[in-house]
Amino acid sequence: MTEIFAKIKNEYKNILSQSENVVDDFDVNNIDEIKFSPFYTPDDDAWFQIKSFSKEKYFIEQCTDNFSSASINQIDNDDYSDISCIIISQDSDNSTQKKYFQRITKKCFVNKTVLWLSGDPEVVKNKKQIEINRKSDAVYLADTDTLYFKKIATIKEIFPGIEEIDFCA
Amino acid sequence: MKKIKCIFSVLSIFRLLMTISSVLFFVVVFFIQNEINPLASTFGDFYWITYLFYLSMPFLITFSSLYLCKYLSQAKINKVCSIEAANNDFLANYLGFFFVALSVKGTATFWTVFGMTILFTLVSRVSYFNPVLLVFGFNFYYVVTGENVKVMLISKKKLKSPKSFETLCVRRINDYTFIEIQDDD
Numbered sequence: 001m002t003e004i005f006a007k008i009k010n011e012y013k014n015i016l017s018q019s020e021n022v023v024d025d026f027d028v029n030n031i032d033e034i035k036f037s038p039f040y041t042p043d044d045d046a047w048f049q050i051k052s053f054s055k056e057k058y059f060i061e062q063c064t065d066n067f068s069s070a071s072i073n074q075i076d077n078d079d080y081s082d083i084s085c086i087i088i089s090q091d092s093d094n095s096t097q098k099k100y101f102q103r104i105t106k107k108c109f110v111n112k113t114v115l116w117l118s119g120d121p122e123v124v125k126n127k128k129q130i131e132i133n134r135k136s137d138a139v140y141l142a143d144t145d146t147l148y149f150k151k152i153a154t155i156k157e158i159f160p161g162i163e164e165i166d167f168c169a
Numbered sequence: 170m171k172k173i174k175c176i177f178s179v180l181s182i183f184r185l186l187m188t189i190s191s192v193l194f195f196v197v198v199f200f201i202q203n204e205i206n207p208l209a210s211t212f213g214d215f216y217w218i219t220y221l222f223y224l225s226m227p228f229l230i231t232f233s234s235l236y237l238c239k240y241l242s243q244a245k246i247n248k249v250c251s252i253e254a255a256n257n258d259f260l261a262n263y264l265g266f267f268f269v270a271l272s273v274k275g276t277a278t279f280w281t282v283f284g285m286t287i288l289f290t291l292v293s294r295v296s297y298f299n300p301v302l303l304v305f306g307f308n309f310y311y312v313v314t315g316e317n318v319k320v321m322l323i324s325k326k327k328l329k330s331p332k333s334f335e336t337l338c339v340r341r342i343n344d345y346t347f348i349e350i351q352d353d354d
Contacts, residue, residue: 001245003245014244016242017242017243017244017245037253063282064315065247066249066315066336068245068246068316068318069318070244070246070341071314071318072318092241132222
């Protein structure tokens with residue numbers, strides 16, 4: 001089951017559950033893992049990694065594999081504009097869950113006028129929607145307890161305190 | 170948009186149905202005690218048919234709201250720290266209401282009491298108790314999740330040990346009450 005949570009102000013709330021995957025599965029074997037350094041920008045297939053992530057003080061409990069979505073409230077209609085990040089919790093092939101994080105800013109709220117193509121075409125305006133990126137800002141794998149990310153500036157709202165991470169110069 | 174509107178009204182109907190089904194017994198008791206029988210002329214001596222019909226209404230309505238449960242949003246309970254049976258807590262309050270229904274005299278008083286009961290039950294978005302679910306084999310539990318959050322779980326399973334608790338896919342009745350229905354996988 002795929003679940004989506006959102007961070008609204010300082011609280012996480014449940015958005016929805018569905019059986020289908022939302023984003024492409026993150027395959028650890030297809031990427032380059034590099035240790036974090038602020039002086040380096042990773043390529044397309046390279047991701048920074050933090051091992052033993054659950055021991056760090058900026059670890060959040062929503063990352064744990066047996067996090068119960070019954071522990072958080074359901075999102076209200078008024079909350080959507082305050083979303084600061086979303087977590088997509090998806091089953092991976094070996095039946096553990098992978099958590100995909102995406103930072104949500106005003107840019108992610110898409111408000112286009114589009115032509116819906118179907119047997120009954122119509123012009124749709126002002127549909128309230130948030131774009132879900134194919135490539136997430138961070139991915140956490142519970143079975144190896146490793147966090148993968150691209151830019152530390154993007155994820156510091158998701159994991160407060162992560163900007164103080166030690167790095168090798 | 171249409172799909173969302175449709176689900177929204179199903180949710181509101183559902184909430185109303187569930188509230189009504191949990192308080193309908195008071196109406197039934199009141200009607201039977203005060204021998205309210207609009208079909209007396211039709212059935213004559215067989216007045217008990219009407220009463221049987223009254224008695225079946227809470228069961229029918231609860232059964233239909235169970236069917237509507239599959240439109241509720243899903244949630245998961247993976248790990249629990251403690252499990253406590255909650256049947257007895259609510260049954261005592263419920264029986265109290267029975268005695269109120271029995272002692273009320275006059276329809277005006279009755280509808281006032283009944284109206285207030287429905288109102289308070291509807292706005293109390295915290296707990297939800299319906300004794301008919303007990304008849305259908307459901308049990309009420311207070312569980313504390315792995316995140317130390319206490320919620321009410323309605324399930325047919327006999328839950329006792331937090332250690333042997335398996336992941337449950339449940340439906341969210343409100344932010345504090347969850348029900349496990351059979352056709353989820």
